[in-house]
Amino acid sequence: MTIEEKLEHFYDVSVKEAEKEAQQQLEKHQEHLEQILCEHKEIKQKEAELAVKTEAENARHEINKALSAEQLTIKRNWTQKQNELKSRLFSEVQEHLDAFMATPAYDEFLCQKILEAREFAQDDKIQIYIGLPDAHKAKFLEEKTGLPIQVAQKSFRGGIKAVIPEKNILIDNSFSSAFEVLKKEFTFEGGLKHE
Known part of the structure; x- marks a missing residue:
């Protein structure tokens, strides 16, 4: 083998070796990027789930708050109506008592x-x-x-x-x-x- 043939052979082997190494690095880099993408997707999925959960809790809290306010209003109205009826009832009792006293x-x-x-x-x-x-x-x-x-x-x-x-x-x-x-x-x- 002549020097030129040796050089050409060396060049071919070096290029193949470099291509092989470059391909391995590309594959490694591709795997690394896919791993980062997968982790990023998981993080975003968890953030979305947390946001939905937080929003649901806030909605539940607002519903409970509105429900409590409505229950308080109903109770207040109920108490007011009871007091009105109680007042009317005892007015009638007083009238019957006055009639009895005569x-x-x-x-x-x-x-x-x-x-x-x-x-x-x-x-x-x-x-x-x-x-x-x-x-x-x-x-x-x-x-x-x-x-x-x-x-x-x-x-x-x-x-x-x-x-x-x-x-x-x-x-x-x-x-x-x-x-x-x-x-x-x-x-x-x-x-x-x-x-």
């Missing part, structure tokens, strides 16, 4: 409560009070029960109050006390449980 049955009721208070006091001294609206009934009640009746300076919507001073006992059979207790403790019961 009947002979009310006079009998007062006598009964006075006698019950005297029986409770037994031999102890007792002071019986009626309200200002019933002041005109004092004489009748004294005659009927045999007990002195005093007119209280403060009105208590009917009924009686009795005091046993020796025992520090107040017997409150006034309509105002019973009325206020009923009004305070009154609740509307409803729903499936109470139907």
Whole structure:
């Protein structure tokens, strides 16, 4: 082999070797780029999933917030309606109470409560009070029960109050006390449980 042939052979081998090496580097670089692309796709996929999840949570939060506001409005309206109905109901009760106080049955009721208070006091001294609206009934009640009746300076919507001073006992059979207790403790019961 001549020098030229050797050079040509060396050149051919070197070029083939260089092409082979270049091809390997290209393949390596291609694999590296594909790996970077794959990682980039995974990152973008996770970011998209996170964005969707975050948006869904925000939407759920907004829905819950709107739902809570609506529930509060409904509860407020419900309470207002209950208060209106309660007010009307107790106005009617007061009207019936006023009508009852104009009947002979009310006079009998007062006598009964006075006698019950005297029986409770037994031999102890007792002071019986009626309200200002019933002041005109004092004489009748004294005659009927045999007990002195005093007119209280403060009105208590009917009924009686009795005091046993020796025992520090107040017997409150006034309509105002019973009325206020009923009004305070009154609740509307409803729903499936109470139907």
